[in-house]
Amino acid sequence: MSEFKVIEVKQSVMENNDRKAEELRKELKANKTFLLNLMSSPGSGKTTTLRRTIEALKDELRIGVMEADIDSDVDAATIEKTGVKVIQLHTGGMCHLDAHMTRQGLENLGTEDVDLAILENIGNLVCPAEFDTGAVKNAMILSVPEGHDKPLKYPLMFTICDVLLINKIDVMEVFDFDLEKCKEYVWRLNPNMKVIPICAKTGEGVQEWADWLREQTLNWIR
Amino acid sequence: MSEFKVIEVKQSVMENNDRKAEELRKELKANKTFLLNLMSSPGSGKTTTLRRTIEALKDELRIGVMEADIDSDVDAATIEKTGVKVIQLHTGGMCHLDAHMTRQGLENLGTEDVDLAILENIGNLVCPAEFDTGAVKNAMILSVPEGHDKPLKYPLMFTICDVLLINKIDVMEVFDFDLEKCKEYVWRLNPNMKVIPICAKTGEGVQEWADWLREQTLNWIR
Numbered sequence: 001m002s003e004f005k006v007i008e009v010k011q012s013v014m015e016n017n018d019r020k021a022e023e024l025r026k027e028l029k030a031n032k033t034f035l036l037n038l039m040s041s042p043g044s045g046k047t048t049t050l051r052r053t054i055e056a057l058k059d060e061l062r063i064g065v066m067e068a069d070i071d072s073d074v075d076a077a078t079i080e081k082t083g084v085k086v087i088q089l090h091t092g093g094m095c096h097l098d099a100h101m102t103r104q105g106l107e108n109l110g111t112e113d114v115d116l117a118i119l120e121n122i123g124n125l126v127c128p129a130e131f132d133t134g135a136v137k138n139a140m141i142l143s144v145p146e147g148h149d150k151p152l153k154y155p156l157m158f159t160i161c162d163v164l165l166i167n168k169i170d171v172m173e174v175f176d177f178d179l180e181k182c183k184e185y186v187w188r189l190n191p192n193m194k195v196i197p198i199c200a201k202t203g204e205g206v207q208e209w210a211d212w213l214r215e216q217t218l219n220w221i222r
Numbered sequence: 223m224s225e226f227k228v229i230e231v232k233q234s235v236m237e238n239n240d241r242k243a244e245e246l247r248k249e250l251k252a253n254k255t256f257l258l259n260l261m262s263s264p265g266s267g268k269t270t271t272l273r274r275t276i277e278a279l280k281d282e283l284r285i286g287v288m289e290a291d292i293d294s295d296v297d298a299a300t301i302e303k304t305g306v307k308v309i310q311l312h313t314g315g316m317c318h319l320d321a322h323m324t325r326q327g328l329e330n331l332g333t334e335d336v337d338l339a340i341l342e343n344i345g346n347l348v349c350p351a352e353f354d355t356g357a358v359k360n361a362m363i364l365s366v367p368e369g370h371d372k373p374l375k376y377p378l379m380f381t382i383c384d385v386l387l388i389n390k391i392d393v394m395e396v397f398d399f400d401l402e403k404c405k406e407y408v409w410r411l412n413p414n415m416k417v418i419p420i421c422a423k424t425g426e427g428v429q430e431w432a433d434w435l436r437e438q439t440l441n442w443i444r
Contacts, residue, residue: 041263041264041265041345041368042263042347042368042372042375042376043263043365043367043368043369043372044368069375070348070375070376070377070378071377072374072375072377074371074374074375075375093348093352093378095317095346095348095349122348123263123347123348123375123376124317124346124347124348124349125264125345125346126292126315126317126344126345126346126349127317127346127348127349130315143265143367145265145365145367145368145390145393146263146264146265146266146367147265149296150264150265152294152296153264153291153292153294153296153297153345154264154292154345155292155293155294156292156315168367171367171393171396174393174396
């Protein structure tokens with residue numbers, strides 16, 4: 001029997017999202033909790049990457065996870081097995097999370113014993129890019145089967161992220177994925193993007209990603 | 223130099239979308255044009271599948287394509303090479319098309335010499351499912367690397383579609399994709415869904431899909 005809470009989060013239509021997001025970030029700073037917003041297409045490997053990330057960092061940081069989904073609980077059930085604190089957020093059909101919904105999630109998760117909170121956003125490259133959740137950093141996963149041209153087609157997502165994980169690099173040859181061309185497209189939109197190729201299935205590259213995330217978290221909460 | 227038109231389509235906030243969609247379908251019936259709305263995640267192979275579909279049907283049907291994108295033109299440029307009529311729709315950041323936007327597209331495409339119009343919707347499994355475009359049939363592509371559990375996570379999309387193409391079946395073993403489990407999840411949501419496994423890259427399964435689409439089109443326009 002799963003133990004995690006399931007929260008129905010509701011969007012606030014009356015409030016200014018950017019202001020709400022700034023307020024939330026200030027509170028996170030005061031409370032010494034780092035919030036990562038993890039975004040991608042459906043099926044790019046967010047949950048598997050998250051499991052690897054937790055394995056790599058759970059002995060050093062106290063981690064809490066918020067799994068956002070339209071209405072299933074499968075990801076929260078997977079993450080619960082890693083032993084970290086997890087809650088499931090249901091958006092009731094909404095295609096993204098805003099700062100108000102993220103705050104409801106954090107209040108239900110409880111951040112007093114969490115150094116690193118991770119929000120696994122809805123699988124969608126469009127809408128989540130338009131709403132500041134209040135996260136300290138935005139990460140996205142692009143998986144190799146999606147193709148190296150995706151920065152051309154979903155430019156806002158690639159513009160607002162701080163780090164890009166290129167996942168499933170074990171199948172690069174099968175899909176004629178051109179890593180250099182992908183980086184070129186990304187850096188044209190966002191010269192500061194950190195790009196880390198990984199294979200969440202085998203663990204390749206996960207150490208570099210975990211090192212980056214640990215450093216960001218420790219800088220924020222110290 | 224590309225010859226296709228690029229149209230900035232705008233959402234109508236004042237009108238009832240369902241009513242607009244019904245009106246559009248009636249006009250399409252009167253004008254003998256079948257409209258297919260093709261949806262999927264980013265990178266699932268919509269454009270490659272569309273190229274194969276055009277190859278299979280262009281000698282029998284007069285085809286017109288509307289490529290919807292946030293703001294790139296790469297897909298329209300690809301489709302233009304097939305020789306069919308194509309226009310590019312830009313949604314200006316919008317994550318889906320509604321009936322009003324689709325109408326603007328069709329007016330610019332011109333349907334008087336089109337038997338089969340195909341709308342390639344924005345790559346997104348959430349929002350496009352919520353807006354009736356006025357299409358006669360909805361098709362979606364799920365690609366194998368996305369995983370067989372996607373019907374559980376994006377149920378509305380799988381509920382509103384008439385046909386599901388499961389693409390990239392050449393890599394089923396690499397990704398431990400369970401086709402029978404996927405069908406079971408799909409049919410639990412939508413017992414009438416037609417499911418066709420394909421590989422757009424090699425052409426496998428495309429004949430069955432083209433046969434289905436030809437039959438639907440001829441039934442509508444005769």
